[in-house]
Structure formats: structure tokens, C-alpha cells
Amino acid sequence: xxxxxxxxxxxxxxxxxxxxxxxxxxxxNTEIISADSRQFFKEMAIGTAVPDQEELSLAxxxxxxxxxxxxxxxxxxxxxxxxxxxxxxxxxEDYAIMVGGSGLYVDAVCxxxxxxxxxxxxxxxxxxxxxxxxxxxxxxxxxxxxxxEYYKTVALQNPQRVIRAVEVCLxxxxxxxxxxxxxxxxxxxxxxxxxxxADREIIYDRINKRVDLMIENxxxxxxxxIFKYKELNALNTVGxxxxxxxxxxxxxxxxxxxxxxxxxxxxxxxxxxxxxxxGEIQWFDYRCDFSVVxxxxxxxxx
Numbered sequence: 001x002x003x004x005x006x007x008x009x010x011x012x013x014x015x016x017x018x019x020x021x022x023x024x025x026x027x028x029n030t031e032i033i034s035a036d037s038r039q040f041f042k043e044m045a046i047g048t049a050v051p052d053q054e055e056l057s058l059a060x061x062x063x064x065x066x067x068x069x070x071x072x073x074x075x076x077x078x079x080x081x082x083x084x085x086x087x088x089x090x091x092x093e094d095y096a097i098m099v100g101g102s103g104l105y106v107d108a109v110c111x112x113x114x115x116x117x118x119x120x121x122x123x124x125x126x127x128x129x130x131x132x133x134x135x136x137x138x139x140x141x142x143x144x145x146x147x148x149e150y151y152k153t154v155a156l157q158n159p160q161r162v163i164r165a166v167e168v169c170l171x172x173x174x175x176x177x178x179x180x181x182x183x184x185x186x187x188x189x190x191x192x193x194x195x196x197x198a199d200r201e202i203i204y205d206r207i208n209k210r211v212d213l214m215i216e217n218x219x220x221x222x223x224x225x226i227f228k229y230k231e232l233n234a235l236n237t238v239g240x241x242x243x244x245x246x247x248x249x250x251x252x253x254x255x256x257x258x259x260x261x262x263x264x265x266x267x268x269x270x271x272x273x274x275x276x277x278x279g280e281i282q283w284f285d286y287r288c289d290f291s292v293v294x295x296x297x298x299x300x301x302x
């Protein structure tokens with residue numbers, strides 16, 4: 001499989017990854033694996049910017065709306081599924097495309113998962129008690145002290161990830177980040193990473209316009225349809241949690257929409273912080289000519 005290549009398209013949200021991913025799949029006559037963890041769920045389409053039917057018809061996509069918000073599905077499950085798809089694809093194709101903005105999921109496929117120490121029962125009990133009695137904010141402050149590096153990149157609004165990190169810190173006495181990016185098994189295929197970027201003002205403007213378009217396309221109705229499941233971890237995500245507060249009559253609609261835009265901009269900033277750690281990414285302006293991207297990929301062939 002040494003001649004097989006995985007082309008990974010990454011970048012901040014709303015930068016145009018879907019479009020270039022489809023172009024690459026068509027050019028190399030292959031298929032796309034989505035590594036956007038929010039697009040896995042059947043019930044979440046508008047708020048996660050799932051490719052529309054026309055886009056999906058232009059190239060075969062995998063791992064898009066293939067599970068339910070009620071299903072248990074971990075990054076480890078995704079790694080296994082993605083590798084299985086790649087194994088099948090590489091029986092007939094030399095290339096595969098992976099598109100997504102979830103850095104942890106991309107890393108799982110490219111590098112394998114990190115190995116963490118076993119979490120002690122004492123740490124689990126302590127962390128869960130803090131979360132129940134004092135809330136997520138207290139845990140994020142603990143994480144900031146124990147592991148400032150991971151604090152800068154983790155989705156601080158995601159209780160599962162914060163809890164996990166603090167548990168590891170307390171159990172091991174070491175920062176959670178110290179167990180990340182350790183040397184893992186080399187994949188039996190080449191990996192070329194393509195990153196799309198733009199000036200921050202442009203990224204933020206694209207985000208704001210996308211949120212407005214989501215509202216026009218029925219995001220409010222979509223969130224209302226799953227409001228009764230708002231406690232599910234899959235729904236603790238930007239675009240949904242803000243509108244839950246609107247339906248709970250805590251916020252006015254205009255304020256909820258403005259918070260979606262603000263939190264999405266913060267998410268994009270965290271994505272870029274994550275990517276900066278990876279020196280293998282070939283960066284391109286989001287408006288660059290497609291031929292430039294293809295020529296770069298050709299030049300990087302091993």
C-alpha cells in the first residue's frame with residue numbers, strides 16, 4: 001500500500017473545505033470521508049453545514065449523517081470505521097480524500113489514538129462531584145492550572161472532553177497534553193495535508209454569513225425538532241445550545257443568533273490554534289487556483 005495516498009483537507013469552519021474536497025475527489029476519481037464530528041448525526045444537518053444533496057451527488061461521501069444523536073460513537077469508533085473504508089477504497093483506488101474540521105478525528109486516522117493512563121476511581125468521583133456541585137466553569141479553571149497547553153485548544157464548552165482531561169491530570173499527576181502526540185504506529189499509506197485559510201476578518205465574515213444562511217434555511221425549526229433531547233452530549237454544540245436557551249425563554253432570538261456567530265468564531269480560532277502544531281500542513285489561500293493545489297499534491301508524492 002506504499003503508493004496509496006490519503007489527501008486530508010482541513011481548515012477553519014466556513015472556509016470552503018467541502019467544495020475543494022469534492023473537486024479533489026472528482027479529479028482523483030475517488031471518495032470522501034468526512035472527519036467533521038458534528039456532521040455524523042442524522043438529526044443535525046442545517047446547523048452542522050452538511051453538504052447539500054447536489055454536493056453529495058458529485059462525489060461519494062462516507063461518515064455523514066450515518067448515526068443518531070442517541071448512539072454512542074467515539075473517536076475510536078470513527079478511527080476504526082475510517083480505516084476500514086480506506087482499506088476497501090485502496091483495493092481499487094490510489095487516492096482517498098478526508099475532509100473535516102475536527103482535529104482530534106483527523107489525528108486519529110492519520111496518527112492513531114494516544115495512549116492514556118488508567119483513570120482512578122478517586123479521580124472520577126472527585127471530578128464528577130465538582131462538575132455536579134460547581135459546574136463546568138470550575139473544571140475549566142482546574143484544567144487551566146493543571147494543563148494550560150491543552151486548555152488553549154480543547155473545546156471548553158464540551159463537558160466530556162474537559163472532564164476527561166481533568167481526570168487524567170488528577171490520576172497521573174501529569175498534564176493531559178503530555179500524553180498527546182506520542183510516537184504511534186505509522187500508517188500504511190502516504191498522507192498529504194491541505195489547509196485552507198484566509199485573513200481572520202474574512203473567516204469571521206464568512207462565518208457570520210453562513211449563520212444567517214442557516215437561519216434562512218430552517219435552523220430554528222431543526223433545533224426545535226430535537227429540543228426535547230437537549231441534554232444529549234451530541235447536542236452540546238454551537239448552533240444548538242444557543243437556540244435551546246431561546247426555546248427555554250432565557251434569551252431573545254436575536255441575542256441567541258449573535259451568540260451562535262460569536263461562539264462559531266471562537267471555534268474557528270481554536271481550530272487554527274490546533275492546526276498550528278502540525279508542520280506537515282500545506283497552506284493555501286481559500287481562493288487559490290485548484291491547479292496549484294493539485295500540483296503541490298503531485299510534487300509531494302513519495
